[in-house]
Amino acid sequence: MNELRNYFEHNEKRLINKFDHYFDVYDRYFSQFKNKKITVVEIGVYQGGSLQMWRQYFGKEATIWGIDIDPRCKTLEEENTHILIGSQEDPQFLRSIIDQIGPIDVLIDDGGHTQNQQIVSFQELYQHMNPDGGIYLCEDVHTSYMNVYGGGHQRDNTFIEFSKLMVDQLNAHYSEQSSLAVDAITKTTNTIHFYDSIVVFEKKRMTPPSSKMTGAWSFTYDTSKKTFIEKLKFHFLVKLNKVLQSLKLKGIFINEILRLSSKG
Numbered sequence: 001m002n003e004l005r006n007y008f009e010h011n012e013k014r015l016i017n018k019f020d021h022y023f024d025v026y027d028r029y030f031s032q033f034k035n036k037k038i039t040v041v042e043i044g045v046y047q048g049g050s051l052q053m054w055r056q057y058f059g060k061e062a063t064i065w066g067i068d069i070d071p072r073c074k075t076l077e078e079e080n081t082h083i084l085i086g087s088q089e090d091p092q093f094l095r096s097i098i099d100q101i102g103p104i105d106v107l108i109d110d111g112g113h114t115q116n117q118q119i120v121s122f123q124e125l126y127q128h129m130n131p132d133g134g135i136y137l138c139e140d141v142h143t144s145y146m147n148v149y150g151g152g153h154q155r156d157n158t159f160i161e162f163s164k165l166m167v168d169q170l171n172a173h174y175s176e177q178s179s180l181a182v183d184a185i186t187k188t189t190n191t192i193h194f195y196d197s198i199v200v201f202e203k204k205r206m207t208p209p210s211s212k213m214t215g216a217w218s219f220t221y222d223t224s225k226k227t228f229i230e231k232l233k234f235h236f237l238v239k240l241n242k243v244l245q246s247l248k249l250k251g252i253f254i255n256e257i258l259r260l261s262s263k264g
């Protein structure tokens with residue numbers, strides 16, 4: 001059985017509040033950090049139970065930080081488990097604590113779950129994650145679909161819509177439009193994984209993509225045999241696709257053979 005689920009199922013210590021399907025996702029990303037000297041941050045302390053679960057799971061070497069708006073949570077501190085009181089939606093507060101915390105290896109956002117809280121926390125803290133494999137996990141993102149949390153299907157400024165924009169950033173090197181340019185997310189993000197209610201961002205120092213060919217040609221493309229009309233057709237389709245792109249209309253498929261053979 002998954003160690004975290006096992007802990008949760010038999011928990012007799014402080015109260016924990018988690019969805020059952022989260023445990024497999026946690027274990028998939030977090031098991032690499034077990035018994036290492038790492039820094040874990042969880043936004044949302046509640047009754048302190050999840051901090052105790054992380055302690056058991058990550059081991060004694062981990063430094064664990066809880067962040068909560070409720071001042072009563074301060075009393076739940078334990079050895080090498082620190083609790084900071086403030087709002088995850090307050091950039092000034094987050095900036096004021098980051099030096100103390102240092103680079104973060106694992107961040108779990110289980111705080112208030114409103115769109116602005118999740119987005120502000122990401123904007124302030126993602127840049128302070130360990131650039132070599134840090135894991136930022138935002139949970140309960142189903143609130144992106146719930147009106148009471150500021151959500152709604154494809155509503156502007158939900159965490160899910162924000163995360164979809166991050167997918168664009170992941171691919172920004174290929175953009176032909178000024179509206180999408182390489183930025184810090186492009187340069188520092190390896191993967192973004194979407195699950196039921198969870199989005200996981202994995203950090204890595206990225207290098208610009210490089211493509212090359214290896215091996216021998218099986219057959220070649222004789223561009224000299226292409227007629228003037230075929231080349232003209234290709235260039236016309238390229239131009240037409242640019243116009244369609246600017247109007248955000250569906251593109252016209254350019255036959256791959258025509259594309260390859262019209263390069264000359």
Ligand SMILES: C[S@@+](CC[C@H](N)C(=O)[O-])C[C@H]1O[C@@H](n2cnc3c(N)ncnc32)[C@H](O)[C@@H]1O
Nearest residue numbers: 016017044046050068069070087088110111112
């Ligand atoms: C879902 S509970 C956390 C559950 C806990 N992580 C667990 O697994 O048992 C959410 C917590 O977020 C806190 N919270 C709500 N709004 C917040 C905010 N703006 N900043 C920080 N914490 C907030 C609440 O006080 C509450 O303790």
